[in-house]
Amino acid sequence: MTVVACTFGAPAASGETEELLTVARKLSASRETALRWLVAGPAPRPQLEELATAYGITTIDHIDDPELEAVAPDASVEALAQYCASRPPATLLLSQTFDTRLVAPRLAGRLNATVMMNALDLEVAGDALLVTASAYGGDTRAVYELPGDRPHVIAIMPNATTPEPPPDAAAGAAPVIEDVAVDLSAVEERIRLVERNAEEGPRLEDAQIIVSGGRGLGSAGNFALVEELAEALGGLAAASRPIVDDGWADSARQIGLTGKIARPALYIAAGISGASQHMAGCAAAKTIVAINSDPDAPIFRYARYGVVGDCVELLGELTRALR
Template identity: 40%
Template sequence: MANGILVAAEVSGGAVASITLEVLGAARRLADQMGKPAQAALVGSGVEGLAKELIAHGADQVFVVDEPALAKYSCDGFVAAMEKVNAAASPDAILMGQSDMGRDLGPRLAFRLGSVSAMDCLNVTGEGGKVIAERPCYGGNARATYSFNTSPAVISIRSKAQEPVARDDSRQGQVTKVDAGIDASAIRDKLVGHQEVAEEGIRLEDADVIVAGGRGIGSAEGFSVLEELARALGGAVGATRAACDNGWRPVSEQIGLTGKIVGPTLYFAVGISGASQHMAGCTGAKNIVAINKDPEAIVFKSSRFGIVDDYKKVLPALVEACRKLKA
């Protein structure tokens, strides 16, 4: 008998990762639909204190595996720990973020539990007591719906696809310690190095305003006016694969199917045609403003506002208007 919706929590820099709070939001809503508790698995070393964060953001029960061998993520260690939590929690579904950890952990955990995984989903719902997951396919041009014949269904959720539950420190929950007895010498995969990519300014994933440019910008220098607009609006600069492949912007700024997934309030698509592989990375944007000199550009179909003109005329005028508004 399955008992709830379990989230595999992720810890980053000593805090609960923002993607975990989004996934917990999805778990809370799914648990309410199914009349079951929202559960969280907190796996790591020195992490027990974070259980209250998970409760404040919607978890009814938190299962804590706090052991020195779990100080860093390892597939062997975390799969073994999650297997113990699964035995204690017996969930209908295990949800996690579509992050480096989730990508690695999800399929392996599903196999260990004799179940299946659906990765990179946008939404989960409960219908007739069954968990249903929805994910994009064909480069973001269609959506596929999955139901599961095995339990627990292991589902990873794309970042920015779900809203966290508002923090409420008065929420009450139950914390259960699980002893997984992980032996460090049995962990075959070892992290041998860690390199932080230095990112200046606001991270694309966190930005509320993004000014993204494509091949239409024409050169690396052309991006300076996009940087100006981003600065004026307190936002970040993004790019298409074409702009990155040309060496005009770093690959870390690429948005799309093979780049970053973003969900700002305002997304400027400048000199971007609107290829589905690019748009797959920004469908979570609340408002898309396309600036393109070709009135037939497909990007206008997914935009809330469109300006048909040369970006070299439009952007300086926008920067000036922002300056005047601020003055």
């Protein structure tokens, strides 16, 4: 039975597609099963071919249906269920996004499959699959054993893995693209997207340097200190959830379980306590630097470098020194 990596529309600029194809390729290699890349929705074929060639994918199944152009959970579930009825996968992998959270569990219900969200790593153990996933709101990592007697739908967390094309893939043959027809005429969307924040400019998920501020900043105006240091370092500013909730920073800046998951080379956390839900979004950073006035703050358990002090004072000093 096949491993299917499923993406929606044009490949995401953030590298999510590359991460998913990497996980799928490794899983199909360990299982010694076929690998297919299912693209649901209109997408530029040259871009699909280029990525597939680079990542050693030989078959792309393309549901080029305009109904799947915008966010459409009901149509997506129906399209994927019809696809799986004609080509039953052993494992269907998706990148975990706000949209696929609406799709994966319902698809699994339709397929009578196991569903795993928040997956970070997959390992084959005989017929079973061991899935390491973030659990209890990011407090812990749990390993789940999925028996091999039914299909699995698994959503992989962004930045859980580093994209890794196989060394010999680029020289491989161009992939075969198969058109898959589905009938979505009876689908009525039950969820209507009323508003979505348009994100512009560089994304936290891709940033190499992030300066992040928390409640220890003391006031909304002090978030400017975080932005100034980020700019001086050529990085991006980010925030903990409470200061987003209080309107000190835009929601697109939130790092954590219910925000963005980043994997920068450098993460400077200023006035952030280090709650597990925040760390779920930044613990994979290569180097964490913490500035906190409380020497017992949990963030120091994660930080390679820690400064016990007033972040309001230190952020300004650091920016001045850099400038």
